[in-house]
Amino acid sequence: MKTIVVGTDGSAGANAAVEFAAREAVAHKAKLRVVASWEVPPVVMVSPEMAADLFTAIQEEAQAIAAESVNAAKAVEPGLVVEEVVSEGHAGQVLVEESRHADLVVVGRRGRGGFAELLLGSVSQHVMHHAACPVVIVPPVKKD
Amino acid sequence: METVAVFINGTEEAAASLEFGAHEAALRKATLRLIAAWDVPASILSGGVAGQEVYDEFRETAEALLAEAVAKVAELEPEVVCETRLVRGQPGPVFLEESRDATLIVAARKRQAGIKELVLGSISRHILNHAERPVVVIPILPR
Numbered sequence: 503m504k505t506i507v508v509g510t511d512g513s514a515g516a517n518a519a520v521e522f523a524a525r526e527a528v529a530h531k532a533k534l535r536v537v538a539s540w541e542v543p544p545v546v547m548v549s550p551e552m553a554a555d556l557f558t559a560i561q562e563e564a565q566a567i568a569a570e571s572v573n574a575a576k577a578v579e580p581g582l583v584v585e586e587v588v589s590e591g592h593a594g595q596v597l598v599e600e601s602r603h604a605d606l607v608v609v610g611r612r613g614r615g616g617f618a619e620l621l622l623g624s625v626s627q628h629v630m631h632h633a634a635c636p637v638v639i640v641p642p643v644k645k646d
Numbered sequence: 647m648e649t650v651a652v653f654i655n656g657t658e659e660a661a662a663s664l665e666f667g668a669h670e671a672a673l674r675k676a677t678l679r680l681i682a683a684w685d686v687p688a689s690i691l692s693g694g695v696a697g698q699e700v701y702d703e704f705r706e707t708a709e710a711l712l713a714e715a716v717a718k719v720a721e722l723e724p725e726v727v728c729e730t731r732l733v734r735g736q737p738g739p740v741f742l743e744e745s746r747d748a749t750l751i752v753a754a755r756k757r758q759a760g761i762k763e764l765v766l767g768s769i770s771r772h773i774l775n776h777a778e779r780p781v782v783v784i785p786i787l788p789r
Binding site: 522529530606622630631632633634635636637638639640641 | 666673674750755763764774775777778779780781782783784785787
């Protein structure tokens with residue numbers, strides 16, 4: 503069975519990617535891996551107890567985002583085989599790692615990061631340049 | 647009707663994109679749109695007025711590449727319906743304009759001398775920066 507991977511961070515761009523990936527998985531009769539990632543912010547100065555709470559909160563948020571995207575994918579096609587993956591690490595690196603065992607990786611053009619004027623987000627750019635398989639960059643849905 | 651768009655110009659990227667696009671069109675029961683651009687290089691025009699035969703030659707070269715691509719698709723995925731668009735102009739802008747309504751646009755990146763990473767060619771980069779439709783980027787891995 504083919505594997506299609508989609509990255510999600512709960513942004514509008516990611517939601518467009520999830521919908522595209524779900525349709526693609528139907529066409530390819532593939533299973534869909536919905537991948538959310540989380541990482542500890544580089545500079546956090548808190549007590550060890552607070553840090554533990556913070557890490558848990560960050561991880562739980564990623565889990566919630568993944569679950570929401572899984573539901574969105576299943577709404578496109580109820581019979582779809584969907585795997586939920588929550589990994590620790592930089593989103594771009596996590597998706598490149600996933601690409602080694604995938605037939606296709608789907609990402610939104612831009613995620614939650616700032617700089618809306620940039621054409622390609624840093625994650626989509628990283629994945630496109632390093633993935634081991636074809637990568638689909640999905641633009642945000644245009645409202646007419 | 648779904649459409650998968652591929653740019654045809656005789657390069658390795660075009661060959662890989664065509665193969666991927668044909669397969670994708672077959673799965674989606676989509677039309678495969680093969681797009682080519684032609685023009686007379688400025689270097690020739692600057693040498694004086696180019697005769698009609700010069701224009702014909704450049705157009706016919708692109709036409710032949712499109713015909714070759716259609717034949718390749720018939721071989722790879724016989725049930726896929728192709729349509730061709732041959733437009734005078736720069737490759738990037740022609741590809742972008744002719745793929746505006748596509749369901750999926752195919753681009754590729756390949757190895758270039760002296761660079762470890764696979765890189766996007768100028769046409770793929772133009773598409774990726776400007777397209778408002780999903781773009782798939784295929785890595786052409788060295789054999």
